[in-house]
Amino acid sequence: MIQLRSITKKYKNNYALRNVNLDILSGEFVFVVGASGAGKSTLMKLLYKEETPSSGTVMIGGINIANLPSDKVPNLRRCMGIVFQDYKLLQNQSVYDNVAYVIRTLGISTKEINARVLGALKVVGLSDKIKAKPTELSGGEQQRVSIARAIVNGPPLLIADEPTGNLDPKNSMEVMQILDQINQRGITVIVSTHDSAMVDYFRKRVITLENGEVVRDIQAGTYEQQ
């Protein structure tokens, strides 16, 4: 589903990514780990076209998004769910409206929106909080809302950049479990994290970045090399 070839991303005179080559297959669950500043977020941004590589190709679903025209970027992003460390919820809108926002802009019928939103909220276990505002929710709940928003359009791919970065271990575990369940429905999931406990617990494929380079890529791996 995703092929990165000779990806280099340079900011002024420091390299965020250096000659990265990766293949991620449809249906995989991948952890991208590494210390702060290793290039995890940059890698994620290349996937949702918030950044463009200095060189190399980013193939997603058969198209090279490195040179995707900017008016097509929204279309690309609607084909993936994106989850951020800071949730990025609309503070003055309810849980329901947050999840419904993007599909409403597509002109989908209210009935269908309702079905999709309730379905997504059920997956993350927030069916009873649809009227709440983000400020009335815990961090873990807010992150679950953002996951519901990410999957509401039924994307084949979900990208999460440090989704548990602001959460305590218990909430982190809940969020990771939801991401795992989503993966089990056939959605490709890519999670960047530096939470070694989570990585070690789930035993998924682990891609380790160091100074912008892929230094390890292990199936059913752990955070540190064993």
Place this chain on the structure above:
Amino acid sequence: MSSNKQTIKKQVKKHIPKDWLTELRIVYRITMETLNDIKRTGIVNIIIITTIAAILTIFGGLFRTALSVNSFAHELGNVLEISVYLKQNADAQTVANRIKKIEHVQKVRIIPKENSWQDLKREIDIPDIENPLPDTLHVKVDKPQNINSVFNNIKVLSVVSDMSYAQELAKKIQILNNVVNTSTVLVVIIVAILTITIINNTIQLVIQSRKDEIEIMRLMGVSNWYIKIPLIMQGALYGFLGAAFALIPLNVVQNMLNNVHRFFMIPGPIFAGNMVVIAMFFLGISFGAGGSFLSIKKHLQV
């Protein structure tokens, strides 16, 4: 894998499915977004609309006056004739034919000296002497601004002994005409600058206050046009409402001018009211939308 590949490829290439119900819902959504933006702008809305209405009133009033002055000038041009007094030996018909060939001359009327003499004798008591008057030609010019050139062209003819026309009046009307026309153009420029500046700043504030929200919408894959259109509509709506409110004072100006026309028994310019209204809405809406557009270009990186 290949099926996922296909769906992504298809989804990225295509736009939102187009059937009329879908489009209707999108239009509804965008309208709601526009109204939301306006609601957020709060009391400032009133200031914006009042200001735009005020400057559009100045424009509309002036434009309407210009049209009236134009019609006055035109009407006066019609009654303004050049009187040409011929030398005693001249043949009126020959001269008349020559003058008719001069550019901008519309009509030449011959007043034989006998007629002039009879008229004069009817008005004042004159002893029975021989008619001392020359034949006279009344020359009608197509437009008031051409009177001068026609006058000069006739003056050089050798058979002409003297000429007269209401030169001063024609000049004054011409100057007034130029003044109102120029002011109208100037006011259009002022309307443009003010409207665009006001809307530009307002939309900038809206964008600023929605910065985080717009950023989230962008990241979630909301189309650029869905973000932009409500902002453009907001600007255009201010222009529209400004023009709508300007109709009230414009009506007062219109009535005044109509009275002036009635008093001088000079018909008002046809369709003037409609023209001014259309111009006001056109300027309001296009400069409003234009102001939004500039603001979006500058402050919205999408």
